Amino acid sequence: MIGKENMNKKIVTIFKNEKFRVILFFALLSIILTWPSAWHFFSSVPSSGADTMQVVGVAGDKANLLSDQGIFKGTFELIKRSEFNITTLYAYFQLIFGRVIGYNLLFFASFILSGFGAYLLAFYFTKNKPASLIAGIIFAFSPFHIHNALSTNAGTMHQEWLPFFALYLFKFFEDLRLRNFSLAALFLLLVGFVEHQLLAFTVIFILFFLIYKLIVQPKIYLRGKFWAYAGTSAVVLSILFFFMFRSLFVIAGSNNNFLDAGLKSAVKYSNDALSIFVPPNFHTFWPNTFPHLRDQFERNSDSTFSAYAGYSVLLLSLLGIFGIRLLKKKNVPTRGILFWFFVAIGFYVLSWGPYLHYKGLLDPPVKMPYYFIYQYVPFYKNIRTVGRLFIWSILGFSMLAAWGAAYLQNILQKKAQNAKLKAQNKENETGDEGIDNSGWILDKKSKILYSLVGLIIILDFLVVPFKTNSLLHSSFYERLGQDKASYSVLEVPGNTSYDFASRDLVWKSIHRKNTINGYDFARVIDNHYTFQRGTPIIRTLLYDIPNGASGNDTDIMKNAYYDISSEILNYYNIRWIILDKQGLKGNPEKGDPDMFYPAKAYIASVIKCSDVYTDDYLYACGIDRSQTPSHMFLAMDYSNPHWVGKSNAKNGIVRFAENGAGMKLVNMTRKVQSSRLDFNVKVSKPLMIKVLLNGQEVFSKYITNIGQKQAISADLPNIKPDENDVIFGVYGADNSEIHSDKKDDTAGIYQVDVE
Numbered sequence: 001m002i003g004k005e006n007m008n009k010k011i012v013t014i015f016k017n018e019k020f021r022v023i024l025f026f027a028l029l030s031i032i033l034t035w036p037s038a039w040h041f042f043s044s045v046p047s048s049g050a051d052t053m054q055v056v057g058v059a060g061d062k063a064n065l066l067s068d069q070g071i072f073k074g075t076f077e078l079i080k081r082s083e084f085n086i087t088t089l090y091a092y093f094q095l096i097f098g099r100v101i102g103y104n105l106l107f108f109a110s111f112i113l114s115g116f117g118a119y120l121l122a123f124y125f126t127k128n129k130p131a132s133l134i135a136g137i138i139f140a141f142s143p144f145h146i147h148n149a150l151s152t153n154a155g156t157m158h159q160e161w162l163p164f165f166a167l168y169l170f171k172f173f174e175d176l177r178l179r180n181f182s183l184a185a186l187f188l189l190l191v192g193f194v195e196h197q198l199l200a201f202t203v204i205f206i207l208f209f210l211i212y213k214l215i216v217q218p219k220i221y222l223r224g225k226f227w228a229y230a231g232t233s234a235v236v237l238s239i240l241f242f243f244m245f246r247s248l249f250v251i252a253g254s255n256n257n258f259l260d261a262g263l264k265s266a267v268k269y270s271n272d273a274l275s276i277f278v279p280p281n282f283h284t285f286w287p288n289t290f291p292h293l294r295d296q297f298e299r300n301s302d303s304t305f306s307a308y309a310g311y312s313v314l315l316l317s318l319l320g321i322f323g324i325r326l327l328k329k330k331n332v333p334t335r336g337i338l339f340w341f342f343v344a345i346g347f348y349v350l351s352w353g354p355y356l357h358y359k360g361l362l363d364p365p366v367k368m369p370y371y372f373i374y375q376y377v378p379f380y381k382n383i384r385t386v387g388r389l390f391i392w393s394i395l396g397f398s399m400l401a402a403w404g405a406a407y408l409q410n411i412l413q414k415k416a417q418n419a420k421l422k423a424q425n426k427e428n429e430t431g432d433e434g435i436d437n438s439g440w441i442l443d444k445k446s447k448i449l450y451s452l453v454g455l456i457i458i459l460d461f462l463v464v465p466f467k468t469n470s471l472l473h474s475s476f477y478e479r480l481g482q483d484k485a486s487y488s489v490l491e492v493p494g495n496t497s498y499d500f501a502s503r504d505l506v507w508k509s510i511h512r513k514n515t516i517n518g519y520d521f522a523r524v525i526d527n528h529y530t531f532q533r534g535t536p537i538i539r540t541l542l543y544d545i546p547n548g549a550s551g552n553d554t555d556i557m558k559n560a561y562y563d564i565s566s567e568i569l570n571y572y573n574i575r576w577i578i579l580d581k582q583g584l585k586g587n588p589e590k591g592d593p594d595m596f597y598p599a600k601a602y603i604a605s606v607i608k609c610s611d612v613y614t615d616d617y618l619y620a621c622g623i624d625r626s627q628t629p630s631h632m633f634l635a636m637d638y639s640n641p642h643w644v645g646k647s648n649a650k651n652g653i654v655r656f657a658e659n660g661a662g663m664k665l666v667n668m669t670r671k672v673q674s675s676r677l678d679f680n681v682k683v684s685k686p687l688m689i690k691v692l693l694n695g696q697e698v699f700s701k702y703i704t705n706i707g708q709k710q711a712i713s714a715d716l717p718n719i720k721p722d723e724n725d726v727i728f729g730v731y732g733a734d735n736s737e738i739h740s741d742k743k744d745d746t747a748g749i750y751q752v753d754v755e
Helices: 002-016 018-033 051-069 071-079 086-097 099-126 129-141 143-151 162-174 178-194 196-216 218-222 224-244 246-252 264-270 290-298 312-320 324-329 337-350 370-374 384-410 415-427 442-461 476-482 498-511 530-534 538-544 562-571 597-608
Strands: 488-492 574-580 609-614 619-624 632-636 643-649 652-658 661-667 675-682 687-693 696-703 709-721 723-731 745-755
Touching: 002 218, 018 129, 051 071, 051 086, 051 099, 051 143, 051 196, 051 324, 051 415, 051 498, 071 086, 071 264, 086 143, 086 178, 086 609, 099 129, 099 162, 099 384, 129 143, 129 384, 143 384, 162 178, 162 384, 178 224, 196 218, 196 337, 196 384, 218 224, 224 246, 264 370, 290 498, 290 609, 312 324, 312 337, 312 384, 312 442, 324 384, 324 652, 384 442, 384 696, 476 498, 488 498, 488 538, 498 574, 530 538, 538 597, 562 574, 562 597, 574 597, 597 609, 597 723, 643 709, 661 745, 675 687, 675 696, 696 709, 723 745
Parallel strands: 488 574
Antiparallel strands: 574 619, 609 619, 632 661, 643 652, 652 745, 661 723, 675 709, 675 745, 687 696, 687 723
């Protein structure tokens, strides 16, 4: 009985705790403003597009690694790979709570903690708790946050650590205590853990902050204690961030830095100067507001992106700025208001990217501040989505709006009421159980005011109902997952559909088989899929058929390899071909045909299936394992830069070769073979044509017949098992290597065949 009474007292104490009540407030608001996400908490994840599947899929793959190797060993492995980031946290939650519930817990946490963090930060400056709640509502439920939560960009969705970092950064400069320093460093580390780009944006915020402190608090830079802390944090965080982002540094410093998407990408994914005034196209009540203006933006109406700040928020921000004098008279703290004004405006301007966008126009190009960051500050060239700099801007506007709400409160209150409220606050500063209740005693008008302001902001931002994704899939993937044999599967349209390739990351984490297909999402990696693009049958399945082609993958080869298609698939240990019905159904509105049945017909005509599986989601063909690889075939080498063009001819495709153009000759047998390479060549001027097999010259002839097709046969001795390089040498009359992208300078190669 006594134990039960103690438990009840503890529960009462918890509910009387102010911070707990604030967290509970944002939890309830998250349930309401993300409806029906909570209703589907156990069955679906909030999502408006394919990107959510990428997060779930990557987390699932990491969860598999953690499950196989154990939490500690698996975590260490992810750290070694520089893959210890926000999706690792999703992997932990997936292991503990399951794929759907684990995701939803972190989804709701991003809203709850964003609101709570902004509340604490706003209260630090305004000392006004109801106004601080307004700041929390703005930062947590802005269209920008909702877009990133639904699209999904997990890094930007988890914005919650930004206000906590800013809070303890300010506190540290106010009081150089170890606690403030440690918490600021911890939250900066969490920002880096969430995403490297978010960390890069935060570095700019820190620069804003240091300049601000140099103006208002210059003496702190003269204190040795400050520099001791600063030096320690610089060393420790640099080491930690190096380990976290080591692989990114390696890529950024390599010759194939695919992280650098180029200036055009930075321009495209930046914000228009008017975007702050345009409600998103996913708004509940006015999704079609300013449609013509939105259509002109670089990020047009087809994108769900939004940098809308809200008219109510902008109005409150203006009241906060222009009401500084009154706020000071009413003893409302205004320290920091100009700093947050410059953060709000400064980061919005930075989010415009390298050049000014105004109604989508970039002509004439006007350089913006971010141009100089892009050009002269290391790493920032690798940031593609410059518009996400708005994340710090919306935090700035939420702070300004808190001052604006406090300004409105002081306008409404009468002097007598103020005096009475002050007396009540003083009397209630310490309530039962030592709980601080100051700041919540409001008169009737103030209660109505804050309720109305909060409601207006909510209506200004409202986007319910949220879309959800149940992650429903074929049970065939579980069947594959139960098969412990090691082999590959080929899924169509895995290389041509962003939507399916995103979903396929989840399916792959379930069936746990190597996939031949693949897709570059945000950035294109040069020569990433040359094997898939060049290998007969595989190319047809992954590229030709999904795009509505006839399935002829001969390229410059004389014949297709339909008669040995199953041998090719078996050679690469591909056990299953899977056709995704949704991915192949096409889009009639855009004129895309339904390619499921042509793909199925192609498989029936050229591939021998030993097993077939079909359901509402997919059709799968199990490759006949009796088709033992016993032939050779030619494959185009699409990574070879010396094929400088192509065109159609009577007898198929002609490719133009400068010196070094090459192909792959794949010997699927286990023995060294001999064969003959037959091809046709046409030149516009006398050229020396050579053929090299694995670096050894096997043919050489000076071609003098201008403009006429000439048949060539070259003996190929000692063809080793597996891949062999077949290179065409192209030389001028003076024996100089021919390197040119002009057709008349090169050799036209076509109708290539191997006996």
